[in-house]
Amino acid sequence: MSKSALVCVTHNNCDTLIRCLESVFNNTSAPYHLFLIDNASSDPTPGLYTQLPSTATVVRNTANRWWAGGINQGIRLAGDDFDHVFFLNDDIEVPKRWLERLTNLLDSNPGIGAIGPLNSNPNDWQCYDRVRTEQDIGSLLPAAPEIDRRDLAAMDALVAGQNDPPGVTIQGMLAFFCTGLRREAVAKVGLLDEAFIMGGDDDDYCRRLTRAGFDLALALNTYVLHHGSVSINRMDDGVRAEFKRRNLARLAEKYAETSEAGA
Template sequence: MTIEPEHDAPEQAAPVSSPVAVVTVTYSSGEYLHSFLRTLKTATTAPVQVIIADNGSDDGAPEAAAAADPTVTLVDTGGNLGYGGGMNRGVAAVGPDVEFIVIANPDIEWSPGSLDELLAAARRWPRAGALGPLITEPDGTVYPSARRVPDLISGTGHALLGAVWKNNPWTVRYRNEDAELVERPVGWLSGSCLLVRRAAFESVDGFDSRYFMFMEDVDLGDRLSRAGWLNVFVPSAVAMHAKSHSVSRHPERMITAHHDSAYRFQADRHPGARWAPVRAGLRVGLAVRARLAIAAALRERAAAEKTARTEEER
């Protein structure tokens, strides 16, 4: 089923009733979406309604997924709203009786029983507004998905130095990689895969759609905490993240969005005239870092393309 966007009208509710809904945002996600839906079938024994909020794909994958499975509803967002904006549109299409909503990237692959583990943890933690699994990378490396909320010093230090000095003290503190892999409340959880309690998500008005991409999960986790909810890390649930295919295809746009979001997060929390010099310095520093990161990404892409052409010519 496909839901088309309507101007100044609320999204229609998906027709399938279930105790949990899964919402993903697509932007030409291709085979990733197929793996996402295939592995989701083993992640829980509960009936699941799936909402695909499509931000303008041109690969036909969302339409094919909706046509193949009656539990999948396709919501056309009407354009590329970014991750948070697209996710808000998808959540708005979830039936009103659904208490728990999974928010996940389409390049997630679920481990068997992982969603059931998150649902069980949600019942153990009634004040949990968001719960996140242990996330691995394709090579099996554990991704630091449960982190501290960055303050001005640690956030700035990580933003400016994280790419060139990976073990700097601000990045180490922010990423929180040395913490034990035990179930516990944390500052925020990766938005690549989250189970949110609908009441909590709606109490903070969902994602802040001003964040086109990146940092929207940090902002959500911080606002949930400020509203009295917990962000709970659940390492007994495991998911694999293929990691940002959109970034590799569009480094200029994505790196710029990342740095813009880093600035917005700190600027929102440090308003007023007395913080103006700090905000100005942060903006300049992030702009310089963004230009350097874009140049490096473009060089890396050019080298990869050259290598591919050489291989083809052999």
């Protein structure tokens, strides 16, 4: 049976991290090991680490290496011992059998380099209702207006029955709140670009995957809660604006020829 490396990066998000870890430890039955990268948390987060099971390894950085830097640390730690690498935000909650569903789709479709689930966050394009109303594949998902989108068990029961098809390839990008990658794809494409801070890294990496010949896929049978933007919302508006400017400039620099070709 295949085994997955789960890489989660955290920084001063103790409340959401607790819920994230509880859901991962309680709801993950497929083989995995969690690499938790702490970017110099100064809140109560470090107190959690004495309670973690043997399926987790913690790295405590003395400085904030940001999300991409932390993910790269996890990739290096995982090495070649795993079939898949999953990037997890610390503000998600996963349902039972989430990992089995995503890895089954990866294992049965060798052309897929990365796959992500549906989610609850209206700011993400992978939000259940946004996929229903804004994407060509929306007809594959029922409306289900009576279900609270924050009710993970109910939404999970709904989408787990969506097995025809359980996943579809997509154009564009996956948001990296909960994304699984084939180990061969990571080996071919390489590490994340650490020039991106709090955004842009997922867009960049998905472009690199596509250029390397891999497909991107959305799992229609997997749903996670994504509280969304917990870390960045604590920042000053000016800092957020500067990060966004720098990230957009980096994307423009790397993909100038793409923009020119589409002009």
